[in-house]
Structure formats: structure tokens, C-alpha cells
Amino acid sequence: MSKVIKNGRIVNDDWQILTVAEGEEAETLDVPAGRVIVPLATWLARREELAARGDVGVWFASHEGPEALADDIGRIAVIAVNFPKFVDGRGYSTAALLRTRYGYTGQLIAFGEVLRDQFKYLTRCGFDTLQPREGRYTDTQLDAAVASLADFTEPYQASVLHPQPLFRRVARAGVKA
Amino acid sequence: MYRYDAYDQKLVDERVAQFRDQMRRHLAGELSDDEFRPVRLQNGLYIQRHAPMFRVSIPYGHLASRQLRKLAELARTYDKGYVHFTTRQNVQFNWSPLEVIPEMCAELAKVEMHSIQTSGNCIRNFTSDPFAGVAGDELIDPRPWAEILRQWATFHPEFAYLPRKFKIAVNGAQEDRAVIQVHDIGLDLKKNEAGEIGFRILVGGGLGRTPIIGREIESFIPWQHIITYCEAILRVYNRYGRRDNSFKARIKILVSALGIDEFRWQVREEWAHVKDGPNTLTVEEVHRVADFFEDPAYEALPADDVGYHHHIAEDLAFASWVKRNVRAHKKPGYASVVLSLKKPGVPPGDITSEQLELVADWADRFSFGEARVTHEQNLVFADVKKSELHTLWQLARKAGLATPNIGLLTDIICCPGGDFCSLANAKSIPIAAAIQERFDDLDYLHDIGDIEINISGCMNACGHHHVGHIGILGVDKNGEEWYQVTIGGSQGNHAAIGKVIGPSFARAEMPDVISELIETYIEERHEDELFIDTVRRIGLDPFKTRVYADRQPHRKVANV
Ligand code: HEM
Ligand code: SF4
Numbered sequence: 001m002s003k004v005i006k007n008g009r010i011v012n013d014d015w016q017i018l019t020v021a022e023g024e025e026a027e028t029l030d031v032p033a034g035r036v037i038v039p040l041a042t043w044l045a046r047r048e049e050l051a052a053r054g055d056v057g058v059w060f061a062s063h064e065g066p067e068a069l070a071d072d073i074g075r076i077a078v079i080a081v082n083f084p085k086f087v088d089g090r091g092y093s094t095a096a097l098l099r100t101r102y103g104y105t106g107q108l109i110a111f112g113e114v115l116r117d118q119f120k121y122l123t124r125c126g127f128d129t130l131q132p133r134e135g136r137y138t139d140t141q142l143d144a145a146v147a148s149l150a151d152f153t154e155p156y157q158a159s160v161l162h163p164q165p166l167f168r169r170v171a172r173a174g175v176k177a
Numbered sequence: 178m179y180r181y182d183a184y185d186q187k188l189v190d191e192r193v194a195q196f197r198d199q200m201r202r203h204l205a206g207e208l209s210d211d212e213f214r215p216v217r218l219q220n221g222l223y224i225q226r227h228a229p230m231f232r233v234s235i236p237y238g239h240l241a242s243r244q245l246r247k248l249a250e251l252a253r254t255y256d257k258g259y260v261h262f263t264t265r266q267n268v269q270f271n272w273s274p275l276e277v278i279p280e281m282c283a284e285l286a287k288v289e290m291h292s293i294q295t296s297g298n299c300i301r302n303f304t305s306d307p308f309a310g311v312a313g314d315e316l317i318d319p320r321p322w323a324e325i326l327r328q329w330a331t332f333h334p335e336f337a338y339l340p341r342k343f344k345i346a347v348n349g350a351q352e353d354r355a356v357i358q359v360h361d362i363g364l365d366l367k368k369n370e371a372g373e374i375g376f377r378i379l380v381g382g383g384l385g386r387t388p389i390i391g392r393e394i395e396s397f398i399p400w401q402h403i404i405t406y407c408e409a410i411l412r413v414y415n416r417y418g419r420r421d422n423s424f425k426a427r428i429k430i431l432v433s434a435l436g437i438d439e440f441r442w443q444v445r446e447e448w449a450h451v452k453d454g455p456n457t458l459t460v461e462e463v464h465r466v467a468d469f470f471e472d473p474a475y476e477a478l479p480a481d482d483v484g485y486h487h488h489i490a491e492d493l494a495f496a497s498w499v500k501r502n503v504r505a506h507k508k509p510g511y512a513s514v515v516l517s518l519k520k521p522g523v524p525p526g527d528i529t530s531e532q533l534e535l536v537a538d539w540a541d542r543f544s545f546g547e548a549r550v551t552h553e554q555n556l557v558f559a560d561v562k563k564s565e566l567h568t569l570w571q572l573a574r575k576a577g578l579a580t581p582n583i584g585l586l587t588d589i590i591c592c593p594g595g596d597f598c599s600l601a602n603a604k605s606i607p608i609a610a611a612i613q614e615r616f617d618d619l620d621y622l623h624d625i626g627d628i629e630i631n632i633s634g635c636m637n638a639c640g641h642h643h644v645g646h647i648g649i650l651g652v653d654k655n656g657e658e659w660y661q662v663t664i665g666g667s668q669g670n671h672a673a674i675g676k677v678i679g680p681s682f683a684r685a686e687m688p689d690v691i692s693e694l695i696e697t698y699i700e701e702r703h704e705d706e707l708f709i710d711t712v713r714r715i716g717l718d719p720f721k722t723r724v725y726a727d728r729q730p731h732r733k734v735a736n737v
Contacts, residue, residue, distance in 0.1 A: 065416065087215055087298065089338025093415050096335050101450055117199060117208075117216050124334035141207065151195050154184050156328040158455045159335070165404075165455055166184060166328070167462035173182040175468040 003142065004109070004131040005119070008149055010142050013131065015078060017059060017111060018042070031056070037080050037109075040064050043072070051075040059111075062090045066098045073104050080109035081127070086118060092125045099126035099160040116145035120152060126160035178239050178547055179324050179469045181289045188332065189286045192293055196220050197279040204276065219299055219337065221292030222278055230597065231270040231278055232295040233285060237305035237323040237347070238266035238550040242537040245548060247288045249533035251281050260533070262518060262526040264590060264641055265344070266304050266550040267295055271597055293331055298339045300330035300411070304346045306354040307551040310470060311506050311513055311559045317366040317374055319349035321467040322403070325458065326364075329404050336411050340418035341426035343411070344383075351670075356552060358382050358391045358672035359644060361428045362410060367397070375399040380410060380440070381432030384638035388674045389429045392437045394444065400463070402448075404456040409448035413440070473545040473560060478510025482563040497619065498570055498581040512563050514544075516556040516573055517580040517588065521613035524606045525591040526554030528578075535576050543569050552641075553590055553629075555583065585622045586630060586695070587613045590641055594634030594651060595658070601634035603651025603658035608632055608687050615688040616695075625695055628708040629668075644668045646709045647694060648675045649687070660687055664694065664720060665712045678721050690724055697723045 004013040017037045020026045026041035031050065037057035043050055050056040057078030058069065069076065079098060081091040091110060098104040110122045111131040119130055137145065158165040166172065181189070199216050202208040208216070217223075221232040233248075248268060252260045255273045262268050273281060285291055294301055303323040310318050326345065330336070336343070346355040349366040357363025363379035375397045382391025398406050414428045432440045489496045504513040516536065518526050528536075536556060540548045543565050544558035551557055556578075561569060573579035582588045589612065592598065594605030609632055616622055631645030635652075642648035648663035659681040666675025682690055695708075697720050702711045712720070 086212070087338050088420060089298075089336070089340075090416055090420075092335045092338065093412055096412075115212055117212070118338075121332075121334035121337050148195070148198070152191050152332065153187060155334070156184075156188070156331055157333055163455055167459060167465075168455060170184070172184060172462075172465060174465040175180070175471075 002131060002134050003139075004129050005142065005146055005149075006107075006129045008146060010139075010146060013109075013129065015057060015080075015109070017080060035077070037078060040068060043076075044068060047072060047075075057107075059109075060091070060094055062088045062094075064094075066094055066102050066104075070102055073098075073102050076104075076106065078107045078109065079104060080111055080131075083110060083112035083114055086113040086115050092121060095122070095126040096160060116141070116148065119145055119149055123149060124155065124159040124161045178241060179236070179320075179466065185328075186286075186289070189289070189291045189293075192220075192291060192332075193279065193282045193286050196282055200276070200279050215297055215338070218297035219294055220278075220282070221295035222275075223296060224275075224599075228272045229275050229278065230593075231273050231281065231292065232263070233268050233270070233290060233292045234295045234302045235267050235290075235550055236327050237303055237309070237320055238307050238552075239320070240548045240550065241288070242540040242546045242548070244288045244290055245533050245537035245540065247284060247290065249530040249537070251284055252533070253530040255281055258531075259527050259529045261524070261593065262528065262550050262554050262556070264552045264554060264592075264639060265302055266307075266552055267302055268550070269593075271593070296342070297337075298341050298343075299337050300333060300339075300343045300345065302344075303327050303330070304344070304355055304360075304552060306348055306350055307549045307557045308354060308504065308513055308559065309349065310472070311508075311511075312350050312354075313505055313507050314351040315349055315507075316351065316368065317349040318467070318470055319347040319355070319364075319366055320470045321463065322349075322364070322366065322376075322400075323347045324466050324469070325463065326404070326407065329407070329456070333411075336415060339411070339415055340420045341423065341428075343414075343428065345407075353668075353670050353672075356641075356644070356668045356672070359384050359388070359641075359668070360391065362407065363391045364403070369397050369399075373399060376403055376406075378406065378410075381429040381437070383427050383429045384641055384643050385427065386424050386636045386638075387427075387429065388638070388643040389433065390672055390674065391429075392432065394437065394441050401458050402452055404458060405451045405454060406444075406448055408451055408456060409444045412447055413443050417443075472508075475508050475511065475560070476562070478508075478562065478564075480509035482510060485563040485566055488567040492567075494574075494581075495567060495570055497623065498574075498579055499566065500623070501581045501583045501585060502579070503566060506560070508560075510563055512561055512566060514558040514561050514566065514569065515551070515583045516548075516558070516578045517582055518555050518578070519582055519588045519613075520577050520580045521587060521617060522610060523577075524593075524596075525589050525609055528556075532576055532578060535572070536578070539569060539572060553588065555588070581619070582622065584627045584629075586616050586625055586628050586691075587622060589613065589630045589632060590645065591632040592634050592639035594632070594640075598634060598639075600637060601651060602636075602653035603634050603660065603684075605632040605634040605640060605649075605651060608649060608660065608684065611684075611688045612691050615692060625699070626707055630691070631666075641668070642666075643674045644672060645675060646712070647691065652681055654681070658684055660684065662690060662694075662724075664717065665709070667709055676717055678717055679725055686728075693724045694720055 027045035059080035109129040223230040365377040379391035549557040595601035633640035661681040663675030
């Protein structure tokens, strides 16, 4: 059970993210009962079996894109994206694509090296759940991090959180104002 | 010039608060060096050789007088009383202590300035033509477009952790003065046959370790689609640019690896999805922004000013300044002026607080309260009445800002190099100084004519040495500082990467080497032929032969 920020609130999340350990194959990974999130390769190899369970999610490595799941979006319980390093920004595009192109409306988790100074950008790209490494932040720090989601009020550009850019959302003052 | 509305101001103020908190957490040990790094870089803060280096954004090089005064004040309060203008039209502080940076940000915000995305692997400051709006060869004013794109790029959530930094330049004139061919994206404003405005788009240019001239990805994208098209490029780059090796992470490497045709295909595939989406520009927004760049209230003046011509005839020093530092203006009776930040003995691009304040006063008095920064690291007054040029010149001369050397050999572009930068292989400022000292005869300089010397202290090419007519690159050879020389590079419409003339040189040899290159040119040139044209015509060999003829053979092994 790990502490996550979900829709701007700190909650305990019981999704279990399965990784492929040394000597294992993604395709034949042992998938336990319960709410689990499997690697993309596991899902792709056994999609019928896993989809039938209804409680299986999929996670993307940073180099993997959502194209591979285009036909399965409606059958996946949850999607997660790994950030192996916080400077690896591919996951932002993955999230934006899932939300804007593939119509994914379910829970979207950012996990791995997910740092509070990136929270705002992550949520703007469509992540509703932020899962820093276990023990990375104290409760007080997490509270402050949640508060910091409100640091920026009116961003310029369109994103998942603000589907319209500023110039379409509001009437902006010009020279004559 | 663009002015913030409540939304612009709020974003910048919110950034100040955010960075203050990040700095507090860093100093409290909550934010490790590694985690603080991208955060501070995206706020313009480097940790350098002697102190932090703090880079402040000057969007497309435009500065109002109150901003100049603020820079002066900050340099005096928090630094050593001077600042440095960069080749990307930004400004840097070299000595401010870490802890005061949030306070400096707060002060900057009061005059609509910030340091957002001036470093880090994100979309950087937009650069453009320093003569935008006043140049005779301008087709379309690039500034509204640069401003619109600046806003799109600022805090873009998807593109803050790109594989590498990303630089975009916009040109709207016949002659490219924004060096768009060596940017990650180069935007060239133009009109199609129907008279509609759009962009020719170049992609994958860049200097640094692997200098490459940008390639055309689109010959015309209508203006409505410029944001969505740029988004498509950025998304393809963010997803597929290399992240395994930072030397191979710029978009130029991706474009080269895929080939421009495949890259274009991928971008168009992506664009097909986002085209006509919410980021499509509206006429209203373009007008709102463009209104800020309307002509100032020019007076109706005669094209020629009698007094001005009188001064030129009477005063040789003034005449030679006019010849080099004054440019034609689209309006009769007006001219543009370049204030030289290349006074011999002063590091190129440096200016003191006192000088900044004078520049601010002159901006108010002579040029509608504005000044501009050029990528050659000089300052421009875009709109000065010819009748006031002589007065301005006298003031500027007293302040050491009227060196009549714009475009001449001593107008050297130079990075901070080993004196400041921890990445340097070698110093660059002393080389510039030694060359300026050698060529101190103004008549000789005028005789040599237009020539560009660019110096970088290492492969990162902050001094743009690849595109210098003469490029000088600091290299490290067994812990010693050596300098490699290229010739034949150029910026502008005929951008080219210079070629190495041979083994590198010790520092003390550099003035001689430059002299020998120049002497070769003088001997070989045709009438009215510029250095770069002579190089293009006769090639490297005569220059090489001359430079290496009387050097010790052992130099040859010093090749790096
Ligand atoms: C003093 C600290 C500085 C540091 C640590 C620094 C660092 C770097 C690095 C690492 C690169 C290469 C990036 C790459 O191409 O992969 C670079 C490029 C560049 N820097 Fe700096 N720089 C500094 C100062 C400056 C200054 C003062 C200027 C302007 C005079 C400048 C202008 C540029 C430009 C124009 C490039 C781009 C070359 C290109 O297009 O690839 N930098 N810098
Ligand atoms: S070219 Fe090299 S030495 Fe010069 S400023 Fe850039 S990184 Fe530093």
C-alpha cells in the first residue's frame, strides 16, 4: 500500500505494480489475483486472459508509447507510466496522447522518479495519480506538494487540464486596455 | 513593445513564489543537488567556476528603459556592477550569490522580466532580428509571432524535460539576421502567392559539438497552424530524440538519423492529429499581440538632415562612427544606431551599471524608451532621428559606447570562456583582447572591412565559432590551452560551417595567426571583395600556406 496523490488528495493506493525480475519473462510473468498493473509486454502477450479479469492494469516503460494499446483502452482497469529518471520526459507525451488521442478517461498513474517539482506538469498532461517512490516524502512534504499544485493558476497553453489555450479561455487585454 | 496583462504578470509572480520555495527547500537540504539542478536551470541558474551564473530572458532582445535600469540596479546590488549580454540576446549576471536569486527574480518581475527557461532541456528564449520593425528589407514583423510562440512555450507541461535544450529563432526579413539556420527550429516568415502569411520552417540546425545547418521541413505553413506544427515537431522529438547520450540528444541528431524526409513524414503524421485543434491561432489573438508592435509615433521628417550632413563633413570621428554604427531606417529622417559593447579591453558583451543607466536615459530621450540586444552582443537603438545622431554620439563616446567598429574585426563575438565557465577548455576573453589590441589602427580596420571573428572556449560553441568568418575554438591538449582556427564560416542567408585550417596554436601565437590570415586576404582580394568572399573564391590553401609557412614543424603534432 503506498501513499499517492490522487486528484489532489493524499490517499493510500492498493494497486500493485508488477515488474519483471531477473530471470523472468514478461510474457510468462506470474500475475497474482487482486488489483495488479502488468508491464505492457505481459498485457500484449496475454490480453484476452488479463482483460477478462477486469482488475488488471498496464504500465508503460518510458520508451513505450500508447499506440500499442489503441484497441484495448476500454478494457484496461488502470494505466501507469514509469519515470525511470525524472529528467526523462517521454511520459508526459505518453499521458497527453492517452488522454487526447486515445480517449482514455480512467485512472492514470505516474510512478518511479516522480518528484514534487514536476507534479504540476504531470497533472497538466493528464496524470490524476502521482506516486513518488515509497518513503521519498514525509507527510508534511506531501501536504506542501499537494498545495503546490495550485501554484500556477492560468497557464498559457492548451493541455489536458485546460483543453483551451489562454487566448481562447479568456478575453485578454490588449494595448488599448 | 509587448506589455504584460494581468495573466502574464500573474504567471511570472507565481514563478517567483515557486522558485523562492524551491530555493528554500534546497538550502534546507530537502532538495538534493541533483533534484535542484533541472529546477534551477529552468530558472536560468547555473553553478559556475567562481559563483552561480544567472541568465535572464530578454524575449527577442527587446528592452524597455525601466528594464535597463532594473538590470543596472540588480548588478549594483547583487553583483559586481556589470552584466554580460549573450549571443542569444539574453543577459547574464556572473557573481550573484545563490541565495539572492529569488530576490532578483522578484525585482525582475516588477519590470515584466523573468529568467524562465533560459537554461535546461526545454524550449529556450526566442530570438529574432534586432532591426525588426525598422529594417528596410523586412517582409513581415517577426516580433508578434515570437511573442505568441514565447507564450506557447512558457511552462509548456509536455516539453519541460526534452532530451536536450531547444532553441527557436524567427526571421521576417530578406536577409536573415536571426541565424535561423543554426537553430533547432528556424522560422522564416513569408507570404504565399495569395498574399497570405505563413512560415517556411527549418529544423535540426545547431552548432555545438556537431555543427549542422538546418534543413527545410516545410516550405509554407499558414500562420494559423504555427503552434500546432511546432507542437508536432516537439512531440516527435520528445518521444524519439536520443536520451542515452547527451552529446547526441539535440534534434539535429534525430533529424540526421531519420533523414529529413522520414522526419517530415513523422511530424506530418503527428500534425494531422493536432492540426485545427484548440491551439490553432485566432485572428483576434494575433491582432491583440501585433498591436503592441505598431510603429511608434514617428514624426514626419525630411529624409535628409542638413545638420547631420554638416557634422559628418566636419567631424571625421563622427563620420567613421556613422559609417559603421548607423543603419538605414524605413522612415525618412530616422536611423538605427548600434552601441558597441566591443571596446578594446572590455570583455565583449559586458556593460556596467552606470552605462546601462545612461543607455536607459538615451533610450528615453532618443529612441521611444527602448533598446535591443543583438546576437553579436551589442545594443541597438532602433529609432533615432538623424538630427540627434551627433548629440547621441557625443554622449555615447564619453561613456565608452561609441567604438566605431560594428562589423569590423574588433567586433568580436566571444563566450565567457575559461574566466567564468566551468566547461571551458580555454580562455576566450584574453584572446579577444589580444586581437583587439593588435588591430588598433582604425584605418586598417576600415580597410579590412566587414569580417566576423567568433571565439568559443569549448565545443559547446556559445561563441558561435563555427559560423565566424574566422572561428577560434579553445581546445585542451594535455592540460594546456590551445586554439583551433576555422575560416569560411558564415551566418545569414548563406550560412556555412567554417573549415579547420590545420593544427592548433598556443595562445601567444593567436594575434600573429590572425594578422597572417588578414595579410593573406589583403594580398589576394579583388577590389571591394570582403574577407569571406575571398575565402570562398580561393579556398583554404593560400591561408594555410601562409600561416604555417614559418611555424615550427613541431607545431604539426599539436593537432587536436
Ligand atoms: C557561463 C556559463 C555557460 C555554460 C555552462 C554554458 C553551457 C553550454 C552548453 C553545455 C552548450 C552546448 C549544448 C549543446 O549543444 O549540446 C551551450 C551552447 C550554447 N551556449 Fe552556452 N553556456 C554558458 C554561457 C553562455 C554564454 C555567455 C552565451 C552567449 C554568449 C552562451 C550561448 C550559447 C549558445 C548560443 C549555444 C548554442 C550553440 C548551439 O546552437 O548548439 N552560453 N552552452
Ligand atoms: S563555449 Fe564552452 S567555454 Fe564558452 S561559455 Fe560555452 S560552454 Fe563555456
